Amino acid sequence: MANAGSSRNRLMPWYIGMAIILMSVLYVGYRMASNGCPAPTIVEFGVLVIIPVVYLALMYLTLKSQD
Structure with a gap:
């Protein structure tokens, strides 16, 4: 019931992963x-x-398909 009012960005793990991968690639x-x-x-x-x-x-598609 407490989670009903809060909205969470489903793509936040993707953004964090993208930043980590970009730093690693560099x-x-x-x-x-x-x-x-x-x-x-x-x-x-x-x-x-x-x-x-x-x-x-693949990570984007997985996170985007979640409910």
Whole structure:
């Protein structure tokens, strides 16, 4: 009954997760650039772009579908 008046943003965990992932991607990207990472460009692109985007999209869809 006490929760009836309060509205909670369902996407707040997504915003927090997005901020954490962005900070992690920036850190890993910086470390890859500063240390001259020998990984191929496609692997770097996958680690820094594809995996975080897929994770955020799935997390968004999960949180958006909740009642």
